[in-house]
Amino acid sequence: MPVTEKQNAKQKFMDFLAKKQLRITSQRQAIIDTVFSTEEHFTAEQLLEWSRHRDKSVSRATVYRTLPLLTESGLVREMDFGKDYKFYDPNYAEHPNHNHIICQDCDKIVEFESEKIAKLEDEISHKLGFSIKAQRLQITGNCEELKKLGACRHKSCHEHE
Amino acid sequence: MPVTEKQNAKQKFMDFLAKKQLRITSQRQAIIDTVFSTEEHFTAEQLLEWSRHRDKSVSRATVYRTLPLLTESGLVREMDFGKDYKFYDPNYAEHPNHNHIICQDCDKIVEFESEKIAKLEDEISHKLGFSIKAQRLQITGNCEELKKLGACRHKSCHEHE
DNA sequence: AAGCTATTGAGAATAGGTCTCAAGTGCAAG
DNA sequence: CTTGCACTTGAGACCTATTCTCAATAGCTT
Known part of the structure; x- marks a missing residue:
């Protein structure tokens, strides 16, 4: 940035x-x-x-x-x-619609944006009679894929290897 | 339910x-x-x-x-x-993927589900190397549309009429 | 029915966050 | 460059949601 x-x-x-x-x-x-x-x-x-x-x-x-x-x-x-x-x-000024995905194990957080999701949110909000002001989407998961690739450098992702 | x-x-x-x-x-x-x-x-x-x-x-x-x-x-x-x-x-047993939209003014909360959003979440998570465990999407807005229709029964939605 | 062990209630303790108040300081007007 | 005042500040008291402690209680297995 x-x-x-x-x-x-x-x-x-x-x-x-x-x-x-x-x-x-x-x-x-x-x-x-x-x-x-x-x-x-x-x-x-x-x-x-x-x-x-x-x-x-x-x-x-x-x-x-x-x-x-x-x-x-x-x-x-x-x-x-x-x-x-x-x-x-502090990243909402530049990316007002960004979302977070969080690894349960190592607490790593990755930010991402999706126009498609933003669009769906707009549609749904409108359908429900709301004017949308802000949104927050948080996904929780495991960075196992990265672990397999050896690309995840976070400690917990390597503990059980 | x-x-x-x-x-x-x-x-x-x-x-x-x-x-x-x-x-x-x-x-x-x-x-x-x-x-x-x-x-x-x-x-x-x-x-x-x-x-x-x-x-x-x-x-x-x-x-x-x-x-x-x-x-x-x-x-x-x-x-x-x-x-x-x-x-x-307490509604996650029946609707593990439901989301919330909240009115800033009257605190009304509406729950909704969207397969399309869920699908996109899966795709994106996968692309980022995560296996998805849970998600939460919260939209904040105003129920002005309902207000116009006179359908919103919550006090604050009528305060400025 | 007995006994082991999880569980409980009451209240003390903790901790993040808020509030109070006297002292200090931007800044707009002169 | 002063002045004046309303906005701000730091320190620590305070608040309040949540957690912890510990002796007493009560599931559940045998």
């Missing part, structure tokens, strides 16, 4: 803040820079840690205050991967 | 317990009877309340201990609807 796309997302968020008459403080800047310089899913705690590398003064409270702004802007999405804490996905 | 299907799911869960050499206590019985006599999504707290109608001795701890068994059996699925507590869906 080109850096410019992430820069673009960052700018969109700044605009979002401006529109809400919210200030761009140094702490928010550090958090924003962090979020829009990664493609990884992250937890609130990780975001705190990473942001502190840029600005030591970032507090847990500010991270938890900024996260709802990020999700409200639509540029970051809250994800439930069945753990007891939430994950956040 | 015919009562017999729910009875069937109940029996499957009893078998599941037996296979794991777990006992069928009166408290578990009350919880199971409750779960497999509804089609509604419920929270842990609701399950506690409802189960206590059948057996006053059911405790919160036992409900929270039984829930993982239910999900492990595959007959009930944990759902994240963005609230700060989890919901449980």
Whole structure:
């Protein structure tokens, strides 16, 4: 993913803040820079840690205050991967319809897009009388195929060999 | 949904317990009877309340201990609807591939199934080297269409009329 | 009926996330 | 370049859903 796309997302968020008459403080800047310089899913705690590398003064409270702004802007999405804490996905600005497939064994997550599925979702939503705002599709499975090919580098995928 | 299907799911869960050499206590019985006599999504707290109608001795701890068994059996699925507590869906025994569409405004939830989407999920999973175990698709939207037709009975759908 | 062992209820404990409040700081107007 | 004020902040208290502990209880096999 080109850096410019992430820069673009960052700018969109700044605009979002401006529109809400919210200030761009140094702490928010550090958090924003962090979020829009990664493609990884992250937890609130990780975001705190990473942001502190840029600005030591970032507090847990500010991270938890900024996260709802990020999700409200639509540029970051809250994800439930069945753990007891939430994950956040910063890739929705560039790929608003992407989906996730997760390996039960090694927790590897692969993102994918499907126009066909998106189209079907639209049709069905309409038929049910809904205007669609967002969708999330999560598939759980095993990366056994990759394992057979020796292409999966994740530990658990090799444990029983 | 015919009562017999729910009875069937109940029996499957009893078998599941037996296979794991777990006992069928009166408290578990009350919880199971409750779960497999509804089609509604419920929270842990609701399950506690409802189960206590059948057996006053059911405790919160036992409900929270039984829930993982239910999900492990595959007959009930944990759902994240963005609230700060989890919901449980007891309809997966009969409809293992059903999906949800949720109205942002009134929280109405409609379930639907789509063979076409399921097929695409299979294809994509395979292509990505995964064997599929489960899937969950959640669409968020507005039930505006229903609102226009006057068919949506949920309060928020009429607030701005 | 006995005994082994899973199971239970009550409440303490945990942990992610939220809230409070006094102190600090963008930033728009002058 | 000041000033002023409303928005923000950090620290830690607080909240609340869920998990854990432990002594008492009760399925189920023999």
